[in-house]
Amino acid sequence: MNDWTTKIPDAAREYLAGRRLDEIECILPDIAGVARGKAMPAFKFDKQTHFYLPTSIFLQTITGEWANAPGGEDEYKEPDMTLVPDFSTATAAPWTADITLQIIHDAMTQGGKPVPTAPRNVLKRVLDLYAAEGWKPVVAPEMEFYFVARNIDPNMPIVPPMGRSGRKAAAKQAYSMSAVDEYGKVIDDVYDFAEAMGLEIDGILQEGGAGQVEINLAHGNPVDLADHIFYFKRMIREAALRHDCFATFMAKPIEGEPGSAMHIHHSVVDLKTGKNIFSDAEGRETPAFLHFIAGMQNHLPAAVALLAPYVNSYRRYVPDFAAPINLEWGRDNRTTGIRVPISGPEARRVENRLAGMDCNPYLGIAASLACGYLGLKEKRDPRPECRINAYMGEDELPLTLNAAIDLLVADEAMVEVLGPDFVHLYEAVKRDEYNEFQQVISPWEREHLLLNV
Known part of the structure; x- marks a missing residue:
């Protein structure tokens, strides 16, 4: 077991007991509350130090179109945000064929501050x-x-x-x-x-x-x-x-x-x-x-x-x-x-x-x-x-x-x-x-x- 597995909830550890973990889903909620992110093999997650997604996922409408960034489209260069895993949210995805864990990630700027447009960060702000x-x-x-x-x-x-x-x-x-x-x-x-x-x-x-x-x-x-x-x-x-x-x-x-x-x-x-x-x-x-x-x-x-x-x-x-x-x-x-x-x-x-x-x-x-x-x-x-x-x-x-x-x-x-x-x-x-x-x-x-x- 790698070090991060000591930080996950008991239910997640019990789910993994005696099993080989296949996949990690690195997810966060978008404006609609839809899970966005990426899935990766567990061994890849173990070795990865940084996870990135474009901030533009918060501009996507429910139909899949893209709204213009506030402040003018010319100023928006679709920068990446850093995804920081919140290991307390690790949980099984028991409907999958493989042994999979989901982990909700917090959206942070590359300078280490919360991305203000991320819904989870909005709630934390309040x-x-x-x-x-x-x-x-x-x-x-x-x-x-x-x-x-x-x-x-x-x-x-x-x-x-x-x-x-x-x-x-x-x-x-x-x-x-x-x-x-x-x-x-x-x-x-x-x-x-x-x-x-x-x-x-x-x-x-x-x-x-x-x-x-x-x-x-x-x-x-x-x-x-x-x-x-x-x-x-x-x-x-x-x-x-x-x-x-x-x-x-x-x-x-x-x-x-x-x-x-x-x-x-x-x-x-x-x-x-x-x-x-x-x-x-x-x-x-x-x-x-x-x-x-x-x-x-x-x-x-x-x-x-x-x-x-x-x-x-x-x-x-x-x-x-x-x-x-x-x-x-x-x-x-x-x-x-x-x-x-x-x-x-x-x-x-x-x-x-x-x-x-x-x-x-x-x-x-x-x-x-x-x-x-x-x-x-x-x-x-x-x-x-x-x-x-x-x-x-x-x-x-x-x-x-x-x-x-x-x-x-x-x-x-x-x-x-x-x-x-x-x-x-x-x-x-x-x-x-x-x-x-x-x-x-x-x-x-x-x-x-x-x-x-």
Whole structure:
């Protein structure tokens, strides 16, 4: 065993026990949260001292096109960045034919500074701002996604998968164990893969859509949880492919069915005392708790561009489809965009219900925490608690990606927290994606406009 193998987690060492390691995947998440990088033989990784990738991978749109670098194309020479392995992220890739480890790498400049446009670094930047105030945020994400039938023709609608009964997965079966059993073999592989990878699943349940599943993750460090979601997305897709279906994390994959969210629970711990700053010594809500909520209300409109990063994301924000379209807050009220779940004082937390499962987990968590951070700094009070069905209120979110980007770049405080270099690059990528989408003529337009207007 080489020296670096002493730095990897126990689960990775157990996976390698008695086996010959064949390959290392050196990866990092791009703007979409897609794994980019290079694979190499293990013996090559042992001998390599530096790993490089071009910074331009952060300019790639979801369609594979390239946005212009902010500041002018003439100034951009596509420099390399240095990849630094984070050995604490080493985990198995148990679906591969060879014995393979994945290792997430941090993107650094050749001068040794974090690349400001790398999503993992954006999240770390936000956490550093918390740490400078003596705070440590804790998050717990929920993952909703769909198992769907294989779709090899993009012109055809996405449909639910065939279950073991021979019938298509049924809708409106929330929390049904029988519904989960319909694709139990895929779930079994998800559990087995997660165990091999050292990923902890807090629970799996059937959601309201046909073939829609939710996986809950235990609370913890935001970077660790973002890493886990990054790994989970790839792993769940691989498990589905083994059973002739797809797993999709689109915000709204099936017409007429609910969308898929990535609800994020937040609390903040005082670094000196280790106590939750949302509760006082008597267990009561603190001013900091209310300030955090106010930050959500005041800055979430700007954060939506990262929580809902694609044109499809905004199809999830419709009334009466289990997705809040408001900035209200309430205790134990799932119709509000900002919910306070039932808990004891030590676990008092704020749940952001606006994020879609299609968001990059690093950027979604960073944007959500940025809102709370700004609230703690600004010390403003939130609006009165919503004690009714908030779905009955008015829409408060941008309804298109372009409008969301406008709000992001206009919020100077949010831009500063996330980093101007990152926000300018993100704007360039998303404007390009939106313009590409605008060139596509949809079936709805052909059906209703071709002969009628």
